[in-house]
Amino acid sequence: MTGRGETEHQRLTRNVNELLGELRVAQAGVQILFGFLLAVVFTPMFAEAGLLVKALHLAAVLLAVLATALLSAPATWHRVLFRKGLRREILAEGNRMVLAGLACLAAALTVTVSLIGYVVFGLVALIVLAVLVSACFTYLWVVAPRRLQRIKQDPPAGNRP
Template sequence: MSQHDEGETEHQRLARNVNELLGELRVAQTGVQILFGFLLAVVFTPLFRAASGFEQALHLAAVLLAVMATALLSAPAAWHRVLFRSGRRYEILRYGNRLVLVGLVCIALAVTATIALMVKVIFGAVAMTVVALLVAAFFTAVWFLAPLRLRLRGAPKGSLGAR
């Protein structure tokens, strides 16, 4: 095992990184669970029964995106349990990171679809389109483009780098 500058072995670094990943997932999972609960409750309201086919389809899309987000965001924890003590932390991190990124896209799309549905019911199709595009652009900028921009700049001097 190689030693790092701070005395952390590769094994220790991987264990810490897996724990950090699982901790980050708790935040994202809570949000998607709240959204999912709200979306499920909407189906049992009189307003939903009177909704147009498009509105019901948009609701179904939001529900399916929330389901996919739930599966993707809980996958690294499941992988960790299944592969626990098998020395596969590197794979858990590598694939877990990808699953989480796709899960975050699903959350952003589920929230966007939910907001679009709400705006469609209240203000109509034009407002729905404008608000959905703005919300999707906001998620894209804040969650993906801003950190990607920082990543492309490289690590600043004196940073810890990819630890």
């Protein structure tokens, strides 16, 4: 039994279900981005775009495809392997894939926003937006959770026993 009063099997089942639920949220973002990126290619303006715009667009598309593959893999693994007693392995590998998929999603969004900045305002906007968007993702997805973890592990001096 764990601290929640559940068996190891129940905990693993709950954790896998939580992982799959989190994937639903991330998948929606990737699908919207991918649809937007696909639609852009078929516009007259894109046909006249320069090499940099087309290269950045393709990079964003490839990152969105990789994010889709990584974020959908844990659900596929679960479907294929769930009766094989491999929940622990599905959870461990799924966690790695989700983190990699989220990194690809952040990169795809950063490239897309930067590309829009470039088309509208030029190279300086591309650079500024790339820095700002990547800093936003880095802070919200990496720095803030680590700060919270440190605070929980190291309570203020007044709250120590």
